[in-house]
Amino acid sequence: MSALAGSNGNGHNGNGKQYDVPTPRAEWIVKRREEAARTGDTNMSQMHFARKGLITEEMAYVAHKEKLAPEFIRSEIAKGTMIIPANVMHPELEPMAIGVGSLCKINANIGNSALVSNVDEELRKLHTAVHFGADTVMDLSTGGDIPMIREAIIRHSPVPIGTVPLYEALSRVKRVEDLNIDLYLEVIEEQAQQGVDYFTIHAGVLIQYVPMVSKRITGIVSRGGAILAQWMTANHKQNFLYENFDRITKIMAKYDVSYSLGDGLRPGCVADASDEAQFAELKTLGELTRQAWKDDVQVMIEGPGHVPMDKIKEQVDKEVELCDGAPFYVLGPLVTDIAPGYDHITSAIGAAMIGWHGAAMLCYVTPKEHLGLPNEKDVKDGIIAYKIAAHAADIARHRPGARDRDDAISHARYTFDWDAQFDLSLDPETARGMHDETLPDDYYKEAAFCSMCGPKFCSMNWSSKVDKYNEEVHGLKKPELTQIMTEQLALRG
Numbered sequence: 001m002s003a004l005a006g007s008n009g010n011g012h013n014g015n016g017k018q019y020d021v022p023t024p025r026a027e028w029i030v031k032r033r034e035e036a037a038r039t040g041d042t043n044m045s046q047m048h049f050a051r052k053g054l055i056t057e058e059m060a061y062v063a064h065k066e067k068l069a070p071e072f073i074r075s076e077i078a079k080g081t082m083i084i085p086a087n088v089m090h091p092e093l094e095p096m097a098i099g100v101g102s103l104c105k106i107n108a109n110i111g112n113s114a115l116v117s118n119v120d121e122e123l124r125k126l127h128t129a130v131h132f133g134a135d136t137v138m139d140l141s142t143g144g145d146i147p148m149i150r151e152a153i154i155r156h157s158p159v160p161i162g163t164v165p166l167y168e169a170l171s172r173v174k175r176v177e178d179l180n181i182d183l184y185l186e187v188i189e190e191q192a193q194q195g196v197d198y199f200t201i202h203a204g205v206l207i208q209y210v211p212m213v214s215k216r217i218t219g220i221v222s223r224g225g226a227i228l229a230q231w232m233t234a235n236h237k238q239n240f241l242y243e244n245f246d247r248i249t250k251i252m253a254k255y256d257v258s259y260s261l262g263d264g265l266r267p268g269c270v271a272d273a274s275d276e277a278q279f280a281e282l283k284t285l286g287e288l289t290r291q292a293w294k295d296d297v298q299v300m301i302e303g304p305g306h307v308p309m310d311k312i313k314e315q316v317d318k319e320v321e322l323c324d325g326a327p328f329y330v331l332g333p334l335v336t337d338i339a340p341g342y343d344h345i346t347s348a349i350g351a352a353m354i355g356w357h358g359a360a361m362l363c364y365v366t367p368k369e370h371l372g373l374p375n376e377k378d379v380k381d382g383i384i385a386y387k388i389a390a391h392a393a394d395i396a397r398h399r400p401g402a403r404d405r406d407d408a409i410s411h412a413r414y415t416f417d418w419d420a421q422f423d424l425s426l427d428p429e430t431a432r433g434m435h436d437e438t439l440p441d442d443y444y445k446e447a448a449f450c451s452m453c454g455p456k457f458c459s460m461n462w463s464s465k466v467d468k469y470n471e472e473v474h475g476l477k478k479p480e481l482t483q484i485m486t487e488q489l490a491l492r493g
């Protein structure tokens with residue numbers, strides 16, 4: 001398909017995202033607008049076109065990247081089990097898909113706070129996140145000039161950008177109680193106009209669920225959830241996002257902004273996981289999903305948070321059951337609460353498990369979680385941990401070809417092709433640096449050992465001699481992996 005001329009086929013699998021190669025998406029959007037004008041239609045969503053039986057250029061592009069049939073992508077989007085978050089005001093975007101039928105994706109949260117704010121630093125975080133393989137990025141800024149920072153991020157981003165519009169709404173009023181739907185609609189219209197691809201909207205936090213959190217150790221840890229709970233209890237009113245859901249949906253449809261239905265009552269510690277409040281909200285999110293789908297608006301569902309390993313599978317099963325298979329987008333989850341400073345690790349364990357069980361996208365947690373605003377280094381550490389989790393999930397899910405890079409790097413390792421091993425790794429610079437710390441000389445780039453065991457105790461070195469015996473005495477040959485290694489090396493450039 002000619003629309004794929006700009007496709008670089010990079011996608012999920014690693015550090016090589018071609019940051020500066022634009023897609024011809026601007027032209028695709030013009031065509032979409034013409035199609036809409038011809039039919040007198042104002043709904044620009046991928047779901048709307050999918051349900052009309054149309055394979056958009058975005059769908060074809062995604063199909064090519066994911067090595068899936070375009071018709072499969074279309075039918076998944078029509079059903080609601082896959083989304084392509086792609087605002088028509090974000091021409092810089094390289095479309096990607098979120099859904100259990102495609103590769104497991106990762107999101108990186110960036111953005112400032114009232115206490116730490118600098119647009120250049122946020123752009124550096126964006127660049128680092130995209131470079132190491134973030135599939136989407138959320139701008140969670142709450143301080144300073146929020147629209148200006150977001151504009152800079154969107155205009156520089158080839159990946160979908162998500163926001164929580166409630167944060168900007170709150171920044172524009174004096175007291176939480178003053179939040180209202182008119183202001184909120186104004187904010188989402190402005191953000192949609194700028195090109196935000198998905199909105200976290202905590203429309204499932206209902207006033208009748210608030211007493212359910214009294215049993216918890218950590219109450220409400222979602223910012224959006226806690227702000228809305230305060231608004232509802234101070235005003236004695238139902239959640240205004242829930243009450244005005246259809247008005248919000250209309251704006252989403254016009255720009256094709258996807259819903260990320262927020263988990264305002266997610267557990268904030270392992271003790272609070274899977275409680276009454278969490279599942280009451282999830283049931284409401286399911287109802288809202290069906291309501292959005294009636295208007296052909298794309299939806300994903302946000303999930304927790306802090307969950308012990310034995311409760312992870314049930315989180316996915318419940319979401320699929322209550323939300324009809326809408327893509328599940330989860331924060332971690334952290335499988336223990338005892339390691340502040342290392343929560344990229346506590347959460348990557350849960351993320352790998354939940355990805356294996358069917359979560360579509362994993363929202364990273366950085367080492368700074370619970371301690372402060374992440375910096376550029378924290379962003380990198382979070383991304384690497386989550387690339388590992390998502391890739392491990394893809395392998396366990398038996399995605400076709402998911403293991404190719406593993407097989408290639410394993411072959412390089414076994415044949416002592418050190419340069420190939422570095423080039424195939426998630427973070428080549430770090431891998432090379434660690435090797436060279438003890439054996440920096442070029443001579444050792446072909447050595448049949450490293451400083452771990454040394455030449456006399458290198459097991460792989462002895463093992464290759466045993467391979468020769470197997471071949472010469474028994475005629476048993478090892479599988480041929482040179483080609484897969486060459487292919488994988490070519491993909492990494």
Ligand SMILES: C[C@H]1O[C@@H](n2cnc3c(N)ncnc32)[C@H](O)[C@@H]1O
Pocket residue numbers: 109110111112113140141142331365369370373374
């Ligand atoms: C929902 C998740 O978002 C994270 N979070 C909230 N604000 C920011 C920000 N400005 N930058 C990075 N992460 C953030 C929280 O730490 C939580 O884990």
Ligand SMILES: Cc1ncc(COP(=O)(O)O)c(N)n1
Pocket residue numbers: 109138164200221222223224225262263264302303329330331363
């Ligand atoms: C996976 C996930 N869940 C929730 C939020 C919103 O943050 P909050 O609910 O704290 O406002 C988020 N950004 N990502």
Ligand code: SF4
Pocket residue numbers: 221369370371372
């Ligand atoms: S991360 Fe810090 S500011 Fe945010 S909820 Fe926790 S303690 Fe409060």
Ligand SMILES: [Zn+2]
Pocket residue numbers: 221268305306370
């Ligand atoms: Zn937490």
